Amino acid sequence: MKIQEADAKKLLLAQGLPVPAFEVARSPAEARAAASRLLHGHGSVGQVVIKAQVLVGGRGKAGGVKLAGSDDEAEHVADAILGMTIKGIPVRKVLVAPAADIVKEYYLAAVLDRAARRILLMGSAEGGVEIEQVAQSNPEAIVRIHADPLLGLRDWQAREMAFRLGLGAHLKAAVGVAKGLVKTMLAYDADLVEINPLAVVREGPGGAEERLVCLDAKITLDDSALFRHPDHEALRDPDDEAPADVEARRHDISFIHLDGTIGCMVNGAGLAMTTMDLVKRAGGEPANFLDIGGGAKADRVAAAMKLILDEPKVEAILVNIFGGITRGDEVAHGLIEARSRQSRDVPMVVRIVGTNAEEAAKLLEEARFETAASLDEAAAKAVAAAHAARASRAAAGGAG
Ligand code: GDP
Ligand code: MN
Numbered sequence: 001m002k003i004q005e006a007d008a009k010k011l012l013l014a015q016g017l018p019v020p021a022f023e024v025a026r027s028p029a030e031a032r033a034a035a036s037r038l039l040h041g042h043g044s045v046g047q048v049v050i051k052a053q054v055l056v057g058g059r060g061k062a063g064g065v066k067l068a069g070s071d072d073e074a075e076h077v078a079d080a081i082l083g084m085t086i087k088g089i090p091v092r093k094v095l096v097a098p099a100a101d102i103v104k105e106y107y108l109a110a111v112l113d114r115a116a117r118r119i120l121l122m123g124s125a126e127g128g129v130e131i132e133q134v135a136q137s138n139p140e141a142i143v144r145i146h147a148d149p150l151l152g153l154r155d156w157q158a159r160e161m162a163f164r165l166g167l168g169a170h171l172k173a174a175v176g177v178a179k180g181l182v183k184t185m186l187a188y189d190a191d192l193v194e195i196n197p198l199a200v201v202r203e204g205p206g207g208a209e210e211r212l213v214c215l216d217a218k219i220t221l222d223d224s225a226l227f228r229h230p231d232h233e234a235l236r237d238p239d240d241e242a243p244a245d246v247e248a249r250r251h252d253i254s255f256i257h258l259d260g261t262i263g264c265m266v267n268g269a270g271l272a273m274t275t276m277d278l279v280k281r282a283g284g285e286p287a288n289f290l291d292i293g294g295g296a297k298a299d300r301v302a303a304a305m306k307l308i309l310d311e312p313k314v315e316a317i318l319v320n321i322f323g324g325i326t327r328g329d330e331v332a333h334g335l336i337e338a339r340s341r342q343s344r345d346v347p348m349v350v351r352i353v354g355t356n357a358e359e360a361a362k363l364l365e366e367a368r369f370e371t372a373a374s375l376d377e378a379a380a381k382a383v384a385a386a387h388a389a390r391a392s393r394a395a396a397g398g399a400g
Contacts, residue, residue, distance in 0.1 A: 260285025301334025
């Protein structure tokens with residue numbers, strides 16, 4: 001689960017990391033009031049930064065991070081940002097903070113390295129840039145240090161990171177941040193705690209002092225550990241999740257979008273992977289990974305069908321069910337119900353084996369579903385149906 005920058009910063013503050021003060025505003029008027037407090041209050045600053053709170057990276061490039069020098073300008077800028085949609089997500093909140101006077105930007109993150117079964121601290125002196133980009137263009141620029149699974153990140157490791165990033169002048173602060181990121185990972189069961197940029201900024205009268213601060217924060221919490229942190233549920237932002245993802249979670253369906261045209265509905269993760277492989281071998285491309293899980297009832301099947309059909313690029317659907325705990329006839333009922341309600345007509349091929357397969361076959365035959373006896377056959381039929389659908393659409397388009 002991804003959480004907003006403002007929530008991530010609260011968690012970092014609670015772990016003692018250096019985060020500049022900030023407020024969250026939901027309207028231009030609220031942003032104006034927050035900016036006014038910063039611009040005219042005690043220890044006032046010359047400018048504020050206003051940042052879109054959406055769960056995507058690259059807000060700066062998209063115009064979602066702007067400076068303002070007056071109350072009026074802050075209100076105006078907040079109004080513009082609150083009217084934006086960034087990478088398909090409408091901005092509903094902004095963060096307002098004193099604008100930092102940046103000397104240099106760094107990248108520092110703690111990530112879960114599953115292969116090494118350790119927390120990996122990754123740093124780069126090329127901050128502000130997305131790390132994937134640095135990894136491609138300049139992989140040597142990324143410093144990687146694994147924390148000890150028992151002892152955590154040792155002081156000498158944190159110092160090594162600081163020196164290798166060229167943060168020797170801010171050694172104590174950099175060590176604090178490095179250790180703090182690992183501590184934050186452990187405290188909240190996070191998968192990722194990323195500061196980009198971690199910045200050296202000028203502060204104090206005339207900008208005479210330099211300080212190291214976390215200017216941005218991104219935290220991803222481990223979904224499987226959410227039960228250990230009931231309070232984190234409040235950080236979930238359903239607005240920022242695609243509606244399909246919310247719907248999938250509500251029905252306990254594992255659902256991942258892919259780029260192809262064959263919608264797949266399968267029970268079991270392994271079977272879903274196999275099904276996707278066979279679709280590819282038959283010359284098609286899967287439109288999704290979808291696991292309805294064990295013991296799915298008709299309503300979950302219908303919900304899964306709706307998730308698949310809501311994706312306009314889906315040209316054919318392959319249903320592959322291996323009945324164990326899941327009963328074939330339940331699935332068949334779900335499919336029949338889903339089809340009666342479905343918004344558009346897409347060819348569907350169904351293969352159901354295992355528990356109550358005979359009952360399922362009878363139901364499907366009565367409802368005139370296309371079925372297949374083997375998975376290879378089902379995949380071939382689904383791919384052929386998708387090709388036929390595309391050809392007939394092209395013909396219709398050509399004629400018109
Ligand atoms: P992201 O683009 O979504 O990662 O958002 P960031 O919070 O990282 O902001 C993007 C960029 O905006 C940063 O790399 C900085 O260069 C710039 N930026 C962010 N906050 C400030 C600030 O307070 N002052 C100045 N001058 N620039 C900022
Ligand atoms: Mn950033």
